[in-house]
Structures are given as C-alpha cells and as structure tokens.
Amino acid sequence: MPAAPIAFDDLPSEVRTAIEAEIGEILKIENISTGLNSSLSARAYTDSGTTFLKGLRTDHRWVWTQQREADINPYVTPLAPRLLFHVIADGWNILGFEAIDGRHANYSRGSRDLPKVIEAMRRLGDVPCPDIELRQAEQRLSGYVDNPADAEAFKGDALLHTDWNNHNVLVADDRAHLVDWGWATCGAAWLDPAHWIIWLIAAGHTPEEAEAQAAKIAAWDEAPVEGVNAFAAASARLWTEIAGRAPDAWTGKLQSGARKWDGHRNK
Known part of the structure; x- marks a missing residue:
C-alpha cells in the first residue's frame, strides 16, 4: 500500500x-x-x-x-x-x-538516457556490498519461485538497487543519479539488469530489445540461463501480486511487462 x-x-x-x-x-x-x-x-x-x-x-x-x-x-x-x-x-x-535539479530518466526506445542508466549500473557494479544490514535477494524472492532451490541462483555479494522505476533515476549534468535506496539488496550482480528489463518492456521495448540493453552491462554475461528463467517467472508472480485484482495504470504496465518477459523466457 x-x-x-x-x-x-x-x-x-x-x-x-x-x-x-x-x-x-x-x-x-x-x-x-x-x-x-x-x-x-x-x-x-x-x-x-x-x-x-x-x-x-x-x-x-x-x-x-x-x-x-x-x-x-x-x-x-x-x-x-x-x-x-x-x-x-x-x-x-x-x-x-x-537536491538534484534533474528529470526522470526516459526508458523508451532510442532514448539518449539509456546509455546513462547503463553507465550508472556499471558504476554500481563496482561497489561491494557494505557490511550493514541488507536484505538478501534469494530471501526476497524465495516465495515466488517454483522450487526453493531455484532461488540459490540469486545469491551473491553485489550491491543491488533493485527498484529501477524511472522516477528513481534522475538525469542531471549529463549523467544518471540513483535515488530511493530503501530496497537495496545484496545478491547476484546480474539481478539489477534483470530488474531493469521489466521496466524497459513496460516502457515499450520488446523482451529481446530489453535483454539487448541489459547485455551492455558486463554482469549480464554471468547470468545463468536457468537463473534468469527463474527470475522472470518469479517477477511475473511478484508483479501480479502487487497489481492485485484491480491494477492501476502503473502496476498494470509492470505486470504486463513481467508477464511478457516470463513468456519469452519460459515458453
């Protein structure tokens, strides 16, 4: 709520x-x-x-x-x-x-903001998980996988933002700034690009186009195929739960995007 x-x-x-x-x-x-x-x-x-x-x-x-x-x-x-x-x-x-005098990032096809978001994600990939209380990715998603063992693929020691709502990415001074870190998580480095894919699809990209953007981030190369498939399925269930029986325009787009990606990964 x-x-x-x-x-x-x-x-x-x-x-x-x-x-x-x-x-x-x-x-x-x-x-x-x-x-x-x-x-x-x-x-x-x-x-x-x-x-x-x-x-x-x-x-x-x-x-x-x-x-x-x-x-x-x-x-x-x-x-x-x-x-x-x-x-x-x-x-x-x-x-x-x-305060940052910026605008929300544009995730649409061909947006000049996409390379800026990719660069921010790359820079975040260089930040180790700090020794503070953080949620673990495998724990956050354990209730949405088919088999508890599937969540093992989400384990890792990378610092993740996880909430790639374009309102959390402010573009100013020709670069992307990341805000709203309340859901920061420790997990596999490829998970942030995976989270971003759903927002890209919701913004009009096809699943193939969204994955091509994620592939510009080195961490995506480490993503295990079965792990990505499990994440896509878990995300579809998560967004369906968030949307509820009467999704609004915002949650409806994310639910649809997650389902499209799940259908693409788990045909």
Whole structure:
C-alpha cells in the first residue's frame, strides 16, 4: 500500500522545527506528489541552498527503509545524492538529501538516457556490498519461485538497487543519479539488469530489445540461463501480486511487462 501523502505544512510543528535546526530557516516549500514509498516528499529552499525531504511516520510498516537509506548513503555517493541529515521527531522519521535539479530518466526506445542508466549500473557494479544490514535477494524472492532451490541462483555479494522505476533515476549534468535506496539488496550482480528489463518492456521495448540493453552491462554475461528463467517467472508472480485484482495504470504496465518477459523466457 502506498504511503499516504502529507504536505510539509501539515507536519507537527516539532518536526518542522527539527528540520529547520538542520538546514536553517525554510523560505519556500515545494511539495512533490510523485513517489509511493514516502508520505512526505518535498523540496525545501533556504538561504544556503535546496534540500530534498522525504519522510514516513515512525509507525509505518516501511519506516525501516528510512534507516536503510541512511545507512547505505555513504557507500553509494556520488551515484546517489548525499544525505545531509536524519531526524526522528514527534512520530516522524525524516531524511534530508542534497537536491538534484534533474528529470526522470526516459526508458523508451532510442532514448539518449539509456546509455546513462547503463553507465550508472556499471558504476554500481563496482561497489561491494557494505557490511550493514541488507536484505538478501534469494530471501526476497524465495516465495515466488517454483522450487526453493531455484532461488540459490540469486545469491551473491553485489550491491543491488533493485527498484529501477524511472522516477528513481534522475538525469542531471549529463549523467544518471540513483535515488530511493530503501530496497537495496545484496545478491547476484546480474539481478539489477534483470530488474531493469521489466521496466524497459513496460516502457515499450520488446523482451529481446530489453535483454539487448541489459547485455551492455558486463554482469549480464554471468547470468545463468536457468537463473534468469527463474527470475522472470518469479517477477511475473511478484508483479501480479502487487497489481492485485484491480491494477492501476502503473502496476498494470509492470505486470504486463513481467508477464511478457516470463513468456519469452519460459515458453
């Protein structure tokens, strides 16, 4: 279930005071409506610059993703914007990041953003899994495979982003920046290109075209055929579960993309 949105001005005064204690007096707020994993999503303007704010209530079931983002940030900058502060006040958990003036990546066929995303994924591939609490890919997908042994192919020590929603890839300064690291995972290096394939198909690529983009990332060469087949099948089940009985436009596209890829891999 998406986090219920809240405007900055509707936060408790203690929370707003705690934020201003970190970044100074806020002169202007721009509430942002996009995003499913945060209740608060806003840009705060002060004399010293602009800060991107994201937050969840401390009793939200996904609040652990806030701590995950805080813990992983030192390991993924400058791929990701730098974390400026993390405060917990009056029932709210708030992160403040340096703001990036960019746009969401375009995943459509022929987009000039595709090479930038590929380069970001390559750079991420050079980052070892840090010694912090992270979910394991084989555990996250174990409930969606035919046989528990199939999930063994997902094991690995690579740091994975896993959520390749194009809204999580901001293009600025002629490169791609990765945001929203709450679902960072440790697993096989080929899994991030595999996750991306589904988003590419949802954006209009054929399964063959999407795999050709993934093949531009060296880690894809290490992907075992049966492991990829198992991942495609597991992803189709996962997105069907997420979409539910009445998928919206967003989840419907991802469900359709995952099913197309599963049909391509597991004919």
